[in-house]
Amino acid sequence: MAETVETPVVTMAETARTVCTTSGPEGPNGAPRAVPASRRWRRPGAVTVLCSGLFSAALAGHGLLPQLPGRLTSLAETLLPWTALAVPVLVAPAVLRRAWRAAAVALVLPTAAWLGVLGGALADKSSPGGDLTVVSHNVNQANPDPEGTVRSLLAAKADVLALEELSPKTAPAYERALADAYPYHSYQGTVGLWSVHPLRDARGLTIMPWTRAMRATVDAPGGRIAVYVAHLPSVRVGPAGFTTRTRDEALGLLAAEVRAEPVRRVVLLGDLNGSTADRALRPLTDRLSSAQETAGAGFGLTWPARLPVVRIDQILCDGVRAVSAWTLPATASDHLPVAARIVLSPDGS
Numbered sequence: 220m221a222e223t224v225e226t227p228v229v230t231m232a233e234t235a236r237t238v239c240t241t242s243g244p245e246g247p248n249g250a251p252r253a254v255p256a257s258r259r260w261r262r263p264g265a266v267t268v269l270c271s272g273l274f275s276a277a278l279a280g281h282g283l284l285p286q287l288p289g290r291l292t293s294l295a296e297t298l299l300p301w302t303a304l305a306v307p308v309l310v311a312p313a314v315l316r317r318a319w320r321a322a323a324v325a326l327v328l329p330t331a332a333w334l335g336v337l338g339g340a341l342a343d344k345s346s347p348g349g350d351l352t353v354v355s356h357n358v359n360q361a362n363p364d365p366e367g368t369v370r371s372l373l374a375a376k377a378d379v380l381a382l383e384e385l386s387p388k389t390a391p392a393y394e395r396a397l398a399d400a401y402p403y404h405s406y407q408g409t410v411g412l413w414s415v416h417p418l419r420d421a422r423g424l425t426i427m428p429w430t431r432a433m434r435a436t437v438d439a440p441g442g443r444i445a446v447y448v449a450h451l452p453s454v455r456v457g458p459a460g461f462t463t464r465t466r467d468e469a470l471g472l473l474a475a476e477v478r479a480e481p482v483r484r485v486v487l488l489g490d491l492n493g494s495t496a497d498r499a500l501r502p503l504t505d506r507l508s509s510a511q512e513t514a515g516a517g518f519g520l521t522w523p524a525r526l527p528v529v530r531i532d533q534i535l536c537d538g539v540r541a542v543s544a545w546t547l548p549a550t551a552s553d554h555l556p557v558a559a560r561i562v563l564s565p566d567g568s
Contacts, residue, residue, distance in 0.1 A: 360386050375547055383410050400415070
């Protein structure tokens with residue numbers, strides 16, 4: 220009797236499992252096997268590449284982004300130099316998963332965007348010369364060593380010196396300490412201006428309920444300069460976001476004063492409680508140029524003095540040209556002083 224040979228029965232499901240587990244990049248008929256979109260995004264590094272691209276685009280075009288709720292866009296622009304810290308955060312997950320191509324993208328793309336936006340600030344743009352040295356310093360109302368602060372400021376040999384955060388108790392002490400070096404001075408409320416050249420038309424500016432800004436004319440040998448000193452309201456970061464409303468309102472009023480200024484040469488000194496990268500400062504920065512950005516080296520960060528993370532102390536110019544800009548050594552204040560050397564351009568005013 221012949222033996223009966225049993226033929227195994229292979230189900231469709233088993234066939235599918237066999238193909239999936241034994242076939243390579245190609246399907247059973249040699250055709251490329253399609254990978255579902257949901258699986259493509261589960262590949263190691265795919266999310267890293269996506270995040271790197273979005274971050275780089277946002278950084279390169281930050282000025283075009285809408286203002287996010289809580290003014291978070293302004294906060295990001297204020298801290299713009301520190302966006303470099305995002306690069307290792309983007310690279311690390313790809314490295315841990317050994318997704319080397321994604322890691323390379325996460326390194327190169329954001330770095331290129333950061334250098335494109337901020338790389339120019341790293342170069343030394345200073346040059347010799349200049350007609351006047353101007354200095355601005357928020358001396359801190361609670362400064363425990365005003366005499367030491369004055370000695371440090373005198374070493375800068377400024378022609379024009381602006382001080383912010385004076386008080387009725389401390390202003391007379393600064394007046395006495397600076398009298399020999401600066402025969403001309405005026406202080407209005409919490410800000411003051413000292414000059415080796417004659418001052419005229421000094422007045423306080425009503426941009427806030429209390430006087431924290433002033434304007435005066437300096438009769439410099441090369442011509443008149445309208446000098447503004449301002450200490451704009453403080454900003455805070457809290458549950459509501461970046462609270463800048465009072466600062467921005469005062470800034471708008473200050474910008475209106477500057478726009479109405481009849482003297483062609485203008486220098487604005489002070490603690491603006493904001494970075495020039497912050498779009499909220501555009502009413503000023505659209506007309507005035509930053510001495511640090513024009514003629515400085517690096518970011519010139521000023522606050523807090525012990526470990527500066529932002530530049531909120533500014534020297535802004537119009538009708539004059541900065542040829543160098545720098546920060547001075549720390550005093551007993553929580554701000555670093557800022558200085559610039561300027562050239563008085565020809566002016567018919």
